[in-house]
Amino acid sequence: MGSFPRSSLGRLVVVIVSVTGLFACRPGDESATEGTTQAGNLSVITVNYPLSYFSERIGGDAVEVNFPAPSDEDPVFWTPNAATIRAYQEADVILLNGASYAKWAARATLPQGKLVDTSSGFRDRYIAVADAVTHSHGPEGEHSHTGTAFTTWLDLRLAIEHANSIQDEFAQLRPTESVRFEKGFASLKNDLLELDGKLDQVFSQVGDDPVLGSHPVYQYLMRRYGLNLKSVYFEPDAAPSDAQWVKLRALLVTHPAKRMLWEAKPLPETASKLTALGVESIVFSPCGNRPASGDFLSVMRANLKNVQLAFMD
Amino acid sequence: MIRIEALEFSYDSREFRLAVDELTIESGERVAVIGASGSGKTTLLHLIAGIVLPERGRITTNGIDVSALSEPARRDFRIVNAGLVFQEFELLEYLNVLDNILLPYRINSSLRLNRDVRKRAVELARSVGIGDRLSRCARQLSQGEKQRAAVCRALLPCPSLLMADEPTGNLDPANKARVLDILLEYAEASGATLLTVTHDHELVSKFPRVIDCKEFHFSSSASGSGGSELEREGP
């Protein structure tokens, strides 16, 4: 933070900024009420946890953030019921992830003026999912269902762009709090950049070594850090089928990876079987939903630690 | 008392002329006015009532020179002092019997309609036998009842002069007698002067005095410009 100003006024300013910074770094409030605001607070509702975390870091006390998806569901596949959609309607601002996240939004009635696609600044950098199965019918012929990878925040530079979009929106709606929002964003950006730098350091050592992903959710991570990564369709809480093991073995022939990134800790037998195949399991949680403990930054730091341990030994 | 002096009257469009040198009718007299059609009986009544004005001469009724009054004054005089009964009854068909009787009190501010007047109207109607017809329209009455209603209208202001122009002309014999009796009884009881124009010689006999209008026509020969009176000894 640099050297303290010597004057007492300067010290007072530092104290105020520090206290503000402390509040800005506080973990997200899980008890945010649905769609209601205290007087003057911005009511924010999001479609995934990373956006909630960014909002809390940026907005601090000036916002009330709501993320209504159940904690045991993957928000990307979650569909809110009508009552929850009405909670979205009531909010001051609805933060969307973009990149085909929250497909339910395309079937819901949401106030257009309150929708913010926080990835609109980098639509040209979406990653198309090359192996999606489309369907076509009728006289129009083939209708493409080109998939779009949606875990955009795993590229932490894109995460910063998400956050920047959130900060812009908050400042537009509450211009009197724009200084607070700028500070919140700056602090978050620092943390994300620091993390990004460290991940870059780790993954640069991996080079072209083949890596596996348990599920196709690491596209942006892969692109950001230049990983030679291919994905299978393993679930951490379900034992892969024999066919899946066969596919994996076939893949390992052409893609002899030694490590597999997992969204969550796999079943012990799955991990053992992988170990027998020479593949180490590393947890790298995308943190799409609220973690049981900690927050987005602590989860990312834990991910960093895991890859550091795995790739730098 | 009615006094006529040097009266001359004619209608513009007709050759008829009426001339009365002198005629006096005392208060309380009951007089029948007779004469051929067109002889001036009705005209004489109209002159006395102030309905029309003579060209020359004077008519004095109850000490008032009626012929010198303005038209509004004559009407006021007439409605208070003279009760008129017509051959055709002349009831207003859109009013009921009671309203017809009360009519004089509604069409001239010289008479004030109040509860007493209404009460007297009802009693008067009962006294002539139409007390149970008061709410009926005029057209729902028989001829006799209509004329009795018309007589009540004429009597209600308690006039000192009662003028009836062929009052029984459209009535059957029973109603004739009844109506005439009403008029005569009122005249006797109130001391009012009664002048009745009639063609009916049976009725004439009930009047102590008869005036024949054939003598009231003006002629260039100047013979007989006075009235011819047939004086009788009482009815």
Place this chain on the structure above:
Amino acid sequence: MRDVVYLAWRYLAYNRFKTAILVASITLIFYLPIGLQVLVSQSADRLTARASATPLLVGTKGSPLELVLNSLYFESETPELMTYSEIERVARDGLADPIPLHARFRVRGFPIVGTTLDYFQFRDLRVAQGEQMAILGECVLGHVAARELGVTPGSSVTSSPETAFDLAGVYPLRMRVAGVLEPSDSPDDRAVFVDLKTAWVIEGRGHGHQNLSGPEANSAVLSQDEKNVVGNASVVEYQEITPTNAASFHFHGDRSTYPLTAVIAVPRDEKAGVILRGYYESETESAQIVRPDFVMEELLETVLAVQRYVVAAFVVVGFSTLATSFLVFVLSLRLRRREIETMIKIGGSRKRVAALMATEIALVVLFSLVLGAFLTALTAWFGAEAIRAFLVS
């Protein structure tokens, strides 16, 4: 005075038929031009209010009046279509907030208006019963539409097929009624509001169907490779969006090509409105932007011109009626000559007799004025609704 009024009243009551005709005739003389003025004025006020409350309308180039009538009153059954890309144009540079409209389909004569939640805020429409729509396939109805269709929250309505004989025409979609709006005394009361996306489903731009990748759809698969499954004509498309099949609903193609019938543009300020209007000045422009208040003003001027002619006709007829009434009165006086002579003879004052005649006229005129005022009040209260019902029926 009381006696005169009493006698006049008795005369009029006795001759009730004649009195009624006179009162009716004179009432019409007063009421027709005034009632017409009230009706036109009310209608004009309503039209103007709705138009004035809508700053700018964007639509396909053509008749501005058609565009306004369809967008504000949902009148046209075959509106011109434009593409959704126009929304982005209107919102460009933050000049205006766009509110899309898609008013092409009907539910038994009631217009289906596809739009966004912004429309409700813009028109200050609130939900009286049930809830606001939340999910694709839901609708909220204006209170008149709900009443006449006999629906309440929880029941359903089905969009009417565009044509009975066109097999490739749009399919009826069954929609769940989420709520009924408070009365707004506007054309919105007769509308069935759906999310714009639901309107596109009715249009055929979006649909839901069985999963072609699953074994249950084998009979519906025409061909299949690793990347693509081609369905045949037996693919079952859902005619209703339910919680179980909602996830299967999707849209094909570029949304910017999807159809709209109009866009309401709410400019940030007057200058932004002028700039926005400037965008549509070009001769080669395929879209137009109109100011609804100007368009309605032109329409109303035509209506007012017609009204002036009609009022002139009423005035002429009125004079004629007055003259006839006067003649009736004069003839009546002649018929009552004897009655008047009797009153004079028995001593009635000329003033009173004249007052009696005048009071009869005055009472007739008074009754006419009262009746005319009553009819005018009725017109003010119910006239607009009666015309609307008459036109609709």
